[in-house]
Amino acid sequence: MDWLNAVIQGILLGGLYALFATGLSLAFGVLRFVNLAHGDLAILGAYLAFSSISTFDVNVWATFGIVVPIMFAVGYIAQRGLFDFTLGEDPLPGILVSFGLGVVIQNALLVHYSATDRGLSVGSLATESIRISDDISVGWFPLIILLVAVGLLGGMQLFLSFTPLGRAFRAVSDDRDTARLMGIDHRNLYGLAMGIAFATVAVAGIFLGSRTTFAPAQGPSQLLFAFEAVVIGGLGSLWGTLLGGIVLGVAQTLGNQIDVDYGWMGGVLLGHLVFLAVLAFRPAGLLGARS
Amino acid sequence: MTATAPADSGEATGGFGITRSSPDATAGTWVALVVVALLAVLPFVGGDSTQRTLVGILTYLSLAQMWNLLAGFAGLITIGQQAFVGVGAYTLLVTAERNGIDPFLSIVAAGLLCAVLSAPVALFAFRLRGGYFAIGTWVIAEVFRLIALEIGPLEAGNVQSLTRRNALSGYEIDQLRDLIYWSSLALAAGATLVVVLVLRSRLGLALRAVRDDEAGARGLGIDVTRTRLIVWMLASGWIGMTGALIHLNSQSINAPDAFSVLLWTALVIFIVVIGGVGSTTGPIIGVIVFWLVSDEITEWFDLDDPWRFIILGSLAALFAVFAPRGIYGWLQSWRPLQFFPVRRRLVGPGLEE
Amino acid sequence: MTDLLNVDGLDAGYGDFQALFDLSLRVAQGETVAIIGANGAGKTTLLKTVAGLVRASGGAIRFAGRDLRSLPAHKRVGMGIALVPEGRRLFGSLSVRENLLIGGHTGRRGDWTLEAVLDLFPLLKLIQRRSSATLSGGEQQMVAIGRALMSNPRLVLLDEVSLGLAPTVVKDLYAALPSVVSGGMTAVVVEQDIEQALSVADRVYCMLEGRVSLQGRPDDLDHAQITTAYFGM
Numbered sequence: 001m002d003w004l005n006a007v008i009q010g011i012l013l014g015g016l017y018a019l020f021a022t023g024l025s026l027a028f029g030v031l032r033f034v035n036l037a038h039g040d041l042a043i044l045g046a047y048l049a050f051s052s053i054s055t056f057d058v059n060v061w062a063t064f065g066i067v068v069p070i071m072f073a074v075g076y077i078a079q080r081g082l083f084d085f086t087l088g089e090d091p092l093p094g095i096l097v098s099f100g101l102g103v104v105i106q107n108a109l110l111v112h113y114s115a116t117d118r119g120l121s122v123g124s125l126a127t128e129s130i131r132i133s134d135d136i137s138v139g140w141f142p143l144i145i146l147l148v149a150v151g152l153l154g155g156m157q158l159f160l161s162f163t164p165l166g167r168a169f170r171a172v173s174d175d176r177d178t179a180r181l182m183g184i185d186h187r188n189l190y191g192l193a194m195g196i197a198f199a200t201v202a203v204a205g206i207f208l209g210s211r212t213t214f215a216p217a218q219g220p221s222q223l224l225f226a227f228e229a230v231v232i233g234g235l236g237s238l239w240g241t242l243l244g245g246i247v248l249g250v251a252q253t254l255g256n257q258i259d260v261d262y263g264w265m266g267g268v269l270l271g272h273l274v275f276l277a278v279l280a281f282r283p284a285g286l287l288g289a290r291s
Numbered sequence: 292m293t294a295t296a297p298a299d300s301g302e303a304t305g306g307f308g309i310t311r312s313s314p315d316a317t318a319g320t321w322v323a324l325v326v327v328a329l330l331a332v333l334p335f336v337g338g339d340s341t342q343r344t345l346v347g348i349l350t351y352l353s354l355a356q357m358w359n360l361l362a363g364f365a366g367l368i369t370i371g372q373q374a375f376v377g378v379g380a381y382t383l384l385v386t387a388e389r390n391g392i393d394p395f396l397s398i399v400a401a402g403l404l405c406a407v408l409s410a411p412v413a414l415f416a417f418r419l420r421g422g423y424f425a426i427g428t429w430v431i432a433e434v435f436r437l438i439a440l441e442i443g444p445l446e447a448g449n450v451q452s453l454t455r456r457n458a459l460s461g462y463e464i465d466q467l468r469d470l471i472y473w474s475s476l477a478l479a480a481g482a483t484l485v486v487v488l489v490l491r492s493r494l495g496l497a498l499r500a501v502r503d504d505e506a507g508a509r510g511l512g513i514d515v516t517r518t519r520l521i522v523w524m525l526a527s528g529w530i531g532m533t534g535a536l537i538h539l540n541s542q543s544i545n546a547p548d549a550f551s552v553l554l555w556t557a558l559v560i561f562i563v564v565i566g567g568v569g570s571t572t573g574p575i576i577g578v579i580v581f582w583l584v585s586d587e588i589t590e591w592f593d594l595d596d597p598w599r600f601i602i603l604g605s606l607a608a609l610f611a612v613f614a615p616r617g618i619y620g621w622l623q624s625w626r627p628l629q630f631f632p633v634r635r636r637l638v639g640p641g642l643e644e
Numbered sequence: 645m646t647d648l649l650n651v652d653g654l655d656a657g658y659g660d661f662q663a664l665f666d667l668s669l670r671v672a673q674g675e676t677v678a679i680i681g682a683n684g685a686g687k688t689t690l691l692k693t694v695a696g697l698v699r700a701s702g703g704a705i706r707f708a709g710r711d712l713r714s715l716p717a718h719k720r721v722g723m724g725i726a727l728v729p730e731g732r733r734l735f736g737s738l739s740v741r742e743n744l745l746i747g748g749h750t751g752r753r754g755d756w757t758l759e760a761v762l763d764l765f766p767l768l769k770l771i772q773r774r775s776s777a778t779l780s781g782g783e784q785q786m787v788a789i790g791r792a793l794m795s796n797p798r799l800v801l802l803d804e805v806s807l808g809l810a811p812t813v814v815k816d817l818y819a820a821l822p823s824v825v826s827g828g829m830t831a832v833v834v835e836q837d838i839e840q841a842l843s844v845a846d847r848v849y850c851m852l853e854g855r856v857s858l859q860g861r862p863d864d865l866d867h868a869q870i871t872t873a874y875f876g877m
Contacts, residue, residue, distance in 0.1 A: 034423060224433065272437065
């Protein structure tokens, strides 16, 4: 039963990872930009929420309304003011600038907030759960996160497939120059894409901060998990990102269960190993095939 | 100025040849040799704290030259070299502290072990490209760290020290300090030399071809994977040696620090980017900036440790976008000089020297 | 007839490589102008520079009297310039229908609606929902032309429409050209197929190594002149 419970908890955890991975996947899909500051931005979102709560005396849910628009704007400006200049064949400038940015954010948070663990409170929701059987219960909050992830990914898919702007995103991703010939301002679109990426990762960060505690140094782990979710699921597939998140989540909870029962392995490690296995045997990912 | 060690003989090709030297590069090499000689005699002239500072700078230079070789020349942008620093540290612990082997031999052993381990790492990492390759190497470094924590006998969860009884036995304190200093000088100068030699060789030519145009290089018959793998293993081994030396110097080993991405990779990347990626002189310039910010500026302004990351990270990010060739690039655009003889030029009748 | 497009002393190229040297040509409203020349003559570069994908380093481009030099590519479409790029360049993750719809992204009004384009190329009605990656060369070319028309341009630039296509397919495509220009549309046609180019054009320019080597009406030019201008002998 422990194992079944672990799988269920893993699926729920996967929702959070899918949420993290969405922004990374979008940025790479539209701009071919790998944002190494991705995890640190999530933590930044959590800290902004934390400060919003104490400054404006609101609850966590209200912080979504404050932090998400701010992060969207920050993302747009970061793209047009900084990342735009790294576009081109050479991946090095983009990697360096986002990596540097991540390190700066991490350490700036450390200076401002110190290394103390913080948390965002969702009140009783944190512990309420649905009882499925004697041994298995599904927490309301993790379930909400999973549903938000599914909703966001679904919404994004609908947006890309059925709206004119979504069509423009796909066109720019296929062939930037020809998209310009259609009258599409690619710089603006890149800004929007990065804005959305920053916004979604802020959502993920706030959820993370509510689900567990957070500290400045946690950014890199989230980046790695988001990256693993994308690769496991398959580059270029939004639903793959959801599947990848779930697979990773399950691998981690199972790994932790093995640790509890047998004293070795561990969740994070098993997750990494599953990632490496996918890389070795199915490099395109479970649902992936870059067209 | 005559061509030194040309790669092709002049007669067969109508008087044309390839030279890798130039007046400034020859001068630069002499300057470098003099500097190394001066640094080598420092222990006899005194200056304990200078010596200590230099060990820190020189070990970072060694790491920087290797990252530059991988990212700047081979197109392998890695954020995972902390894996080999960690392996180097624990190799030192197991061989020198636990088994009484001479610590300097341990350093060599660490290098060999890391070179060997880097091959299976490449097996996975080379399946990725660009930014995803970078994150992939980071993940693999994390796997190394977690596995180290899993290996019970390693006790990687605890802080462990190198003791006078075991690892450090057989050396007087002063003697050890000087030997560590000379080792760091050897690793730094050696790293620079290795990079220069690689670039002067056919391997270096192949590397640049691969970096510029992989498909084209393949078409010329260059084995892209083998070329990259050789450089990868070489650099990883050197990083392992440096990691072992760093911990011999600090005499303290714990997993979070030994495998720290911030200490052994982020700072190194910032050093190379600020100094100038893709040039052999860049890392040297970068290390000087690093020392200024790390030691001097933080002291003047009484800043905490995170500030050196904030300052160097911001500088590196800005350089990456607006000055991609670093400080060395600025110097070059002001006065095109070459400090090390790594570039190939065509010489011959009718061509300007 | 007033000039719609006026290129004056244009220099353009890619980085260190200059492709156009002091090039001048004009296209009057309602004209169909053909540009012929060997590979590497700079024909595609010229069209791309007019469309804004390549930056001009010298000279001027005037469209309906307005200087285009400072205008980015995506704004030129809004002014009424549409390029059908060499090699079709359809959007692989969009269907045929979506490729056409995105041509209308700028929202310029005119006769060319989705229905009108589908009437021009009835074959496309059947394959609307197909992914553009699965089409034959001829089908792709139809979509590419239709996509350009969806922006209701005043000037349409066609780059090597016949490239890689069978002669019968090329004939069918050019058979549609009169319907395209009938409403007063101005067209510049870059063609490798000299016969085809001469048969549709009001005037012809021949390019050689980035410069204009010959110009005139098809009737006024003889075979020998064209050969000399084409090959530079």
